[in-house]
Amino acid sequence: MAPDHLRKPPQAPPIFTATAQSIVDDAKRLIESSRKVQDDVVAKVSPDSATFASVMKPLAQDENVMALESHILGFYQAVSTEQQLRDASSKAEELMDEFFIETVMREDVFKLVDAALKKGEALDPESRRLLEKEHKDYIRNGLGLPAGEKRDRFKEIKKRLSQISIEFQKNLNEENGGIWFTREQLDGVPEDVLGELKKGEGENEGKLRLTFKYPDLFPTMKYAKNAEVRKQVMIANENKCNQNAPLFREAVVLRDEAARLLGYPNHAAFRIEDKMAKTPQTVNTFLGDLRTRLAGGGQKEINGLLALKKADYEARGESFDGRYYLWDHRFYDRLMLEQQYSLDQQQIAEYFPLQTTIAGMLKIFEELFGLEFVEITGEDRAQIAPTGKGNDIVWHEDVQIFSVWNDKGEGSGFVGYLYLDLFPRDGKYGHAANFNLQPGYIDANGNRRYPATALVCNFTKPSAKKPSLLKHDEVVTLFHELGHGIHDLVSKTIWSRFHGTNTVRDFVEAPSQMLENWCWTPSQLKSLSKHYSTLSPEYKAGWQEAASTSTEAPEQIPDDIIANLIRTKHVNDALFNLRQLHFGIFDMTIHEPSSHEYIQKLPISTTYNTLRKQITLMDGPEAIGLGDEWGHGEATFGHLIGGYDAGYYGYLSSQVYSTDMFYTIFKDEPMDKAAGRRYRYTVLEKGGSQDEMKTLTEFLGREPKTDAFYKDMGLA
Incomplete structure (x- = not known):
């Protein structure tokens, strides 16, 4: 049991007792309350009397308070087992999105924000940033357009894009x-x-x-x-959500129209303007350069895999057609690791039972960042619940909840709540992601409000003979998402707008990507590992039966297996990164058309499939006569509808920053506590409260460079 001082957080966790009716009612109540705040500002303040305190502050404080409920209202659609709750959550999100569109197009409020900005008051840097960003948001949302037909059309497009996004993700969750x-x-x-x-x-x-x-x-x-089975599964998976294909096309065409209404040449120019890259040209140069560097390595890797496939077919007495197909890749990539590197992913997974791996990861974060994680179980749940009931502080019985604290060295104060929702369910979000449930900020009385954040994943469920076991790539995924969660927890900003992972999209992945490096560090892999047979007599008996042995497994992963695993870090890495490039280049292609007519006529699925073949160097079903419209992969691509539009390149460009940070600061001593604390306070704590390039440069002590990125990939 946790020590007494860690059992009573100063802030209760949120509760999850919503009904379908209450979700919609609460959304409407929040909207009315927020609209009243805006109306009051307009009624009380004139452009002459407009200041940050009279205009921006009440609006931002309202945004803070609204986020405490609004994030959770929208969260139910990703995790609830009840269809009605998920539908109501989608409806609530649609209502709130429509209200946000109405808000950022209020000319009466914009005039006051504009007047406040022109006053040029002396403000703290974060509040100055808030005022400038708010001002720019109004212009980017159509208030630079003359009132009338064009502005009305822009608003119509924004509303429709919100509806498309919600419907698209709902279709994916319900699939x-x-x-x-x-x-x-x-x-x-x-x-x-x-x-x-x-x-x-x-x-x-x-x-x-x-x-x-x-x-x-x-x-x-x-x-x-x-x-044949792999081919069937792969093609069916690419066609599992075809009702999303027309929604995807509509979104791309509408985005282009909206950008052109605002005077931008295309949607990419509009989106990238306020990111670290600034212009589409910077992005295209980066992606093009990377593609050129990777192409030779990719072809070499394909040749090696083709030789393996040929030998496999000959051993089975089957005829080999000399082609390497999309549905071959995961199979032969795995076979190569087993045959040429003695790497058995199933065997490695035995050393990473989910719960001990999580405990090990949290221990790493405790040591690096000066934190303590206390799981809240049993009657402790009822003690901290506002209702006195323990079951309503989580949304499903599988969910784990932790209170997070600073350790003694960091002052012992409360940090926030972390939730883990780890197994698949019908209707649940299907990938791995981190969701902010409640942001942190400074409230109207000057007190800190603490964040709550949730990891939503889909790992294999435990059985009677085995716990849930993680493949190494799943260990990396968990570390990555937990990295987002830590970013969310330790961030300390004045305004919720900048809290945690609310940074520009081409930086947001960097902190999490950097932490993935710990999964490739021998000492950390060793400390994370624990063979599942050592966890209980039942598991031991199950393992011995499956392995046909009476011996005992080593408790921790053996050094030779770790060495083999580390050796494989960059095996077929060019092909992995070419796959990422396919997504990034497709994203830029559809969001950077030469004219509006061009995007209206562009066959999107064909473009997706053709680019995939050209960039990944692998044959798809088009090579066996199924045509270029054989699949609609874009219809399953939630990122491009959910905020990564003209931004998917960020996964690759932020890798430049993350590798630079790791090589420069952590590579020689990954568990250096002083470096960990500095990273926490210089990078993670800042969230989006200052320019991200400033954050990066302060941490590195210089401008970021691509050297480590290309060196790590073997492309220097």
Whole structure:
């Protein structure tokens, strides 16, 4: 049990007791309350008397308070098991989005913000940034347009884009397709995956239903020996949400129209203007340079994988057509790691049971950043719940909740709440992501309001004989998302607008990407590991039975396995990064058309598939006569509808920053506490409260460079 002083957080956690009706009612109440604040400012202040304190401050304080409820109202659609709650959450988000569009197009408020900015008052840097950004937001949302037809059309487009985004993500969350296969067809897929699949009845008697959720999809693509099965699964997965294809097209066309209304040549120019890259040309040069550097390595990797495929086909007595297909890649990539690097991902996973891995990760963050994580269980939940009930401070029984504190060295104060929601459910968000539930900020009385943040993932569920086990790439994913969570927790800003991960999109991934490096550090891998058979007599018996042995497994991952794993960090790395480049270049292609007519006519799915073939160097179904419209991968690409539009390049460009930070500060001594604290206070604590390049330069002691990025990739 936690020591007494860590059992009573000074702020209660939020509660999750909403009904479908209350979600919509609460959204309407928040909107009315916020609209009244805006109306009051307009009624009381004139352009002559407009100051930061009389105009911006009440608006920003209202934004702070609203975020305490609004984030959670929109969160239910990603995690609730009840269809009605998810629908109500989508509806609430739509209402709030429409209100935000109305807000940023209020000319009466804009005139006051404009007047306040022109006063040129002496303000603290964060408040000055808030005022300048708010002013620019009004202009970027159409108030630079003359009142009338053009402005009305712009507002109409913004509302429709909000509806599209909500519907698109809802379709992805609700997706529940699958394919029935016999056990024979799924030969090679690990038994613990097959054992969890739904068993067929009637016409599907003797078959298993494979869904497109990650715990089913990835092991099948990696281990199914039958290439026809992998092909079928891959094509079906690319077509699992085809109702999103027309929504995607509509969004791209509307974005282009809106950007042109504002006087920009295209949507990319509009979006990138206020990011670190500043111009599409900078982005295109970066992506083009990377593509040129990677192409040779990619072809070399394909040749190696083709040789492996040829040998595999010959060993089976099957004819080989000399092609390397998209559905081959996960399979032969895995086979290469096993055969040429003695790397067995299933064996590695045995050393990373989910709960001990999480405990190990939290310990790393405790040491580096001076934190303490206390899991809140049993009656402690009821003690801290505002209602006195323990079950309503989480939204599902599987969810873990931690109170987070500073350690003694950092002053022992409360930091916030961390939630972990780790297993798949029907209707749940299907990827891995971090969601801010409540931001931190300074309230109207000058007191700190503490944040609450949630990790939503989809790892394999535990069974009687095995806990949930993480493949190494899942360990990296968990570290990455937990990195976003830590950013959210330790951020300390005045205004919620800049809290935590509210940075520009081409920087937001850098802090999390940097922390992924700990998953490739031998000492850290060792400390994170614990063989699952050592956790209980039942697990031990299950492992010995599966391994046909009476011996005991080493408690921690052996050094030779770690060494093998580290050796593979950059195996087929060019192909991995070419895949990322496909996403980034597709994103820029559709958001940077030469004319509006061009984007209206552009065949988007064909463009997606053709670019994929050209950039990733792998053959798709078009090579076997299925045409260029064989799949609609863009319809499953939530990033480009959910905020990464003309911004997906940020995953690659922020890797430049993250690698530079790691190599410069942490590589020689990853657990250097002084460096960890400096990183916490110089980078993470700042959130988006100052220019991100300033944050980076202050931490590095110089401007960032690409040297470490290219060196790490072997492209220097």
